[in-house]
Amino acid sequence: MDAGTLHNQIGAVQLHICSNDSGFLRKFRNSSLQCISKGFALDVKLLSKGICNSKHGKVRVTYTSLCHASVVDPALRTSLSANDYNQKPSIESSLILIRHGESLWNEKNLFTGCVDVPLTKRGIEEAIEAGKRISNIPVDIIYTSALIRAQMTAMLAMTQHRRKKVPIITHDESEQAKAWSQIFSDETNKQSIPVITAWQLNERMYGELQGLNKKETAERYGKEKVHDWRRSYDIPPPNGESLEMCSQRAVAYFREKIEPQLQSGKNVMVAAHGNSLRSIIMYLDKLTSQEVINLELSTGVPLLYIYKDTKFIKRGSPVGPTEAGVYAYTKSLALYRQKLDEMFQ
Amino acid sequence: MASAVFHQTIGNLLSQQHLHNSGFHQEFGNVSVNLISKGFKVYTGLSISRKGGYSSGKRNFSVVQGSASQTSVVDPLSTPSNDSKNGFQKKSSEAALILIRHGESLWNEKNLFTGCVDVPLTKKGVEEAIEAGKRISNIPVDMIYTSSLIRAQMTAMLAMTQHRRRKVPIIMHNESEQARAWSQIFSEDTMRQSIPVITAWQLNERMYGELQGLNKQETADRFGKEKVHEWRRSYDIPPPNGESLEMCAERAVAYFKDQIEPQLCSGKHVMIAAHGNSLRSIIMYLDKLTSQEVISLELSTGIPMLYIFKEGRFIRKGSPAGPTEAGVYAYTRRLAQYRQKLDEMLH
Numbered sequence A: 001m002d003a004g005t006l007h008n009q010i011g012a013v014q015l016h017i018c019s020n021d022s023g024f025l026r027k028f029r030n031s032s033l034q035c036i037s038k039g040f041a042l043d044v045k046l047l048s049k050g051i052c053n054s055k056h057g058k059v060r061v062t063y064t065s066l067c068h069a070s071v072v073d074p075a076l077r078t079s080l081s082a083n084d085y086n087q088k089p090s091i092e093s094s095l096i097l098i099r100h101g102e103s104l105w106n107e108k109n110l111f112t113g114c115v116d117v118p119l120t121k122r123g124i125e126e127a128i129e130a131g132k133r134i135s136n137i138p139v140d141i142i143y144t145s146a147l148i149r150a151q152m153t154a155m156l157a158m159t160q161h162r163r164k165k166v167p168i169i170t171h172d173e174s175e176q177a178k179a180w181s182q183i184f185s186d187e188t189n190k191q192s193i194p195v196i197t198a199w200q201l202n203e204r205m206y207g208e209l210q211g212l213n214k215k216e217t218a219e220r221y222g223k224e225k226v227h228d229w230r231r232s233y234d235i236p237p238p239n240g241e242s243l244e245m246c247s248q249r250a251v252a253y254f255r256e257k258i259e260p261q262l263q264s265g266k267n268v269m270v271a272a273h274g275n276s277l278r279s280i281i282m283y284l285d286k287l288t289s290q291e292v293i294n295l296e297l298s299t300g301v302p303l304l305y306i307y308k309d310t311k312f313i314k315r316g317s318p319v320g321p322t323e324a325g326v327y328a329y330t331k332s333l334a335l336y337r338q339k340l341d342e343m344f345q
Numbered sequence B: 001m002a003s004a005v006f007h008q009t010i011g012n013l014l015s016q017q018h019l020h021n022s023g024f025h026q027e028f029g030n031v032s033v034n035l036i037s038k039g040f041k042v043y044t045g046l047s048i049s050r051k052g053g054y055s056s057g058k059r060n061f062s063v064v065q066g067s068a069s070q071t072s073v074v075d076p077l078s079t080p081s082n083d084s085k086n087g088f089q090k091k092s093s094e095a096a097l098i099l100i101r102h103g104e105s106l107w108n109e110k111n112l113f114t115g116c117v118d119v120p121l122t123k124k125g126v127e128e129a130i131e132a133g134k135r136i137s138n139i140p141v142d143m144i145y146t147s148s149l150i151r152a153q154m155t156a157m158l159a160m161t162q163h164r165r166r167k168v169p170i171i172m173h174n175e176s177e178q179a180r181a182w183s184q185i186f187s188e189d190t191m192r193q194s195i196p197v198i199t200a201w202q203l204n205e206r207m208y209g210e211l212q213g214l215n216k217q218e219t220a221d222r223f224g225k226e227k228v229h230e231w232r233r234s235y236d237i238p239p240p241n242g243e244s245l246e247m248c249a250e251r252a253v254a255y256f257k258d259q260i261e262p263q264l265c266s267g268k269h270v271m272i273a274a275h276g277n278s279l280r281s282i283i284m285y286l287d288k289l290t291s292q293e294v295i296s297l298e299l300s301t302g303i304p305m306l307y308i309f310k311e312g313r314f315i316r317k318g319s320p321a322g323p324t325e326a327g328v329y330a331y332t333r334r335l336a337q338y339r340q341k342l343d344e345m346l347h
Helices: A121-133 A148-158 A175-180 A186-190 A214-221 A223-231 A243-263 A274-285 A289-293 A331-343 B123-135 B150-160 B177-182 B188-192 B216-223 B225-233 B245-265 B276-286 B291-295 B333-345
Strands: A004-006 A013-017 A040-042 A059-063 A092-099 A141-144 A166-169 A192-197 A268-272 A303-308 A311-314 B004-006 B012-015 B031-034 B040-042 B094-101 B143-146 B168-171 B194-199 B270-274 B305-310 B313-316
Touching: A092 A148, A092 A243, A092 A274, A121 A148, A141 A148, A141 A243, A148 A166, A148 A192, A148 A268, A148 B150, A186 A192, A214 A223, A243 A268, A243 A274, A243 A289, A268 A274, A274 A289, A274 A311, B094 B150, B094 B245, B094 B276, B123 B150, B143 B150, B143 B245, B150 B168, B150 B194, B150 B270, B188 B194, B216 B225, B245 B270, B245 B276, B245 B291, B245 B305, B270 B276, B276 B291
Parallel strands: A092 A268, A141 A192, A141 A268, A166 A192, B094 B270, B143 B194, B143 B270, B168 B194
Antiparallel strands: A004 A040, A013 A059, A092 A303, A303 A311, B004 B040, B094 B305, B305 B313
């Protein structure tokens, strides 16, 4: 498709290669190629980002600055200013937020907070359903809290994912843990999705209410006090966190660790809890404290955001597979879905 | 069926409490009741039918006449034996030990060497865990030990969703002061309905060193079939930078003897959810196998194994029958009673 004739020009060439194998939509940005042969003219066919047709890779080549004769070290990227093509393709990545489903203490109406309580049968089903809804959305890296109900939700959801990459929980708690969990095959690494667990994504810590029955607590402390603790922004339960305190550590973590991933084009999934996710959404949607208090997140229903040009665009909840109409949120996501379909034909 | 007629004796009555739906505080524990009325005689009857049926009678009392003393009133709740919550009579030397090997993981499916890489379960692995749970749904569990790998932890949590006793497994966090403080529970009642879950790297799968992530076929091509066979099936030859089965056994059995066996000694029923090699190692210890025998030992995935720990010995009881399998049978009388209690509880 591309006749490559390179003129006697030396320049830095930006390659955008889409390969169909395990790299999938891997983007090789900014590789420099030194073209020094005579008599070749580069026939450049500009393809918009992300289009890969099945069998052959398509190469998009862009000339940057034109200079003569001097050999440019291929590894050097020349300045990307001198052309009319938008050098830096717009970085677009997807962000999925999933709140875990019913836990055994939800069922018993006990305040849970950071107590590590697992999912009920229903919570398991909710996780699997959530997985079906996101089965066509790319995921490169997963963040969860340190609590099993969020981790299980992520793992169960990913059993439904059509891309069939393997989530691998990374272990950092000790030198031995790190050493013992090493993978020795590049190929296998490429088919892996790192899963990072972080206490900063834990549910709001509920202090001395943890384990107490909601009704009992109302009787003991009075309905109003309990309502204050549960629904205010900045009043913590005894020895616990307020929503504000929870936000502080959750959003700090998001900005420090997760946002850079999105910035570098990685598609991220965050499986966490009601309050840690509300905190993050408060940041993504720029909500006021009043607004965030009233924000209710459905359990097990994933929320999609598109991160583009450092902005977060809310895209609602991906439809379930049985719901009428398959539609894509962005062109890139549509193409990704198409690739998955082709992969499974 | 127990007609209770009380004589004029004062003694300790050990009675098994009748369980009600709304949760009960004493789990088949011992309650001392002070009898001071005249004219009653207690009729005891234990009915366990061996074949299949359980009498769904109302109340079975097993009564033991303790010392006959006069007039002093004993506080019903303050006897030391009150606290044994293990489904058996006071200070029982009998405890159940369940071993479950997790089911299919995503790398099993792809035929990759897994070792200590933290790979989760497949859909099939999830189903296996649930099936395993059904098989042990009537066997008491007071404590759970798992490895630090998600596939074993998920197996335990999925299995316990099927348990009829409906206690709540709670994973213990000890990794930092904050983790410990943040996971505290502030209700006694809630704690009594909880099953502590302890995660331990010592129960991890055998660490496979430089083979982790490699394809089994590829590895055979690269290193030669024989070498790979040695690493996989010998007792003491480790893969490069990995553990031999012997090394794995050393840390797994040490942990078992140190941490788990004392629980069994104190009458706690324990479930261990772990991996092929860590469990084989433990079984080697329980059944006193030779290294030759343990090499040939294959553990089915997702099929729980039951041992009864009694008087310092481990009695192997095989795999509990699935709920659909013909014939319900109890392994010991106490387990039969536990099952009966659950039946009564859930009516």
